[in-house]
Amino acid sequence: TLLAYLRQVPARQDRIALPDPAHPGRNLEIPLDPQIAPQANAARYFKRAAKAERGLKEIPPRLSAVEAEAHGLEVLLARVRALEDGGHDTARPDDPTIDGDLEAALTKVPPSVARTLGIAPALPTSAAAAASAARGRRDEIPARLQPRRLRTAEGWDVLIGRSNEGNDYLTHQLARPEDYWFHVHGAAGSHVVLRRGKGKNEPSKRTIEEVSAWAAFYSQARTAGTVPVIVTRKKHVRRPKKGPPGLALCTHEKTLMVRPAEPPRDALADLATE
Incomplete structure (x- = not known):
């Protein structure tokens, strides 16, 4: 929308109302950065939209992987409970x-x-050894x-x-x-x-x-x-x-x-x- 009406966007505006292509007869209010040119504002929105579109493509396989891992953990938990x-x-x-x-x-x-x-969390080998040595130096067991x-x-x-x-x-x-x-x-x-x-x-x-x-x-x-x-x-x-x-x-x-x-x-x- 912003790209289509770019010539109508005044400089140094913090927002503008433009026709909403998804809802004819309505306006869509778009926030702008007054410190940059309208073209730069449009480029910023385009970049965000492209990133969101990529995210939508990546979500299904990631979700499937998480669901598979969750199922594996459920099976493992059932084995532990059985034991x-x-x-x-x-x-x-x-x-x-x-x-x-x-x-x-x-x-x-x-x-x-x-x-x-x-x-x-698991300690690195050197840290674990240091912790073990420290325990050995203790004279008393914590209450x-x-x-x-x-x-x-x-x-x-x-x-x-x-x-x-x-x-x-x-x-x-x-x-x-x-x-x-x-x-x-x-x-x-x-x-x-x-x-x-x-x-x-x-x-x-x-x-x-x-x-x-x-x-x-x-x-x-x-x-x-x-x-x-x-x-x-x-x-x-x-x-x-x-x-x-x-x-x-x-x-x-x-x-x-x-x-x-x-x-x-x-x-x-x-x-x-x-």
Whole structure:
């Protein structure tokens, strides 16, 4: 429209009303930049229109790609839910490719979305090493991450997470590879670690069952009669890269059926957690 009536446009106007080709009998008011010539204003509008037209051509394929990726994420989420047996925070790796697929999907999450979801971005190798060294220099565990500290009837030290963040810290930073790791199966609950120590001694069946009962108690299944509890070595437990706090994947696990039991008061202990 502006190009067709260019000769009728006075210089230094901030707007002009011209016939609207889409609606005969009506005028179309067009804003102008009074600092430039009418021809330059027309060129600017032409450039914007061309850009908008290109955008309209690019939107359908981009939208299709986004829809395909969204569908893939829905399928991946369904696989994770199936592994987690209804929403608890520990998945059995019956799906051998889920770990890699989940890590690959999380790398595509935009930083702004990752921050909203509470997913920490991956650190460069050097930064990760520096962060690890800094953690090693800390004399104390932050209060919000402090686990419950107990001792079994036979004298074995036990650590129990208090929150998703605390579970994550306990399992992936405090626990040693040969420690025993416990978690209720099929429900949300605390991560429980039985310190194995530096010797070759192994906890008795009685101790394993005692700690399993504690793991059942510190879970959403504490009121159930009999509860399945997973036990494995900590070296067989891992969290996918960028996975949310509390998510753990384990292998080589055994499942014990136990009755939830609250630790006795004399089980409380002042244990070193480093």
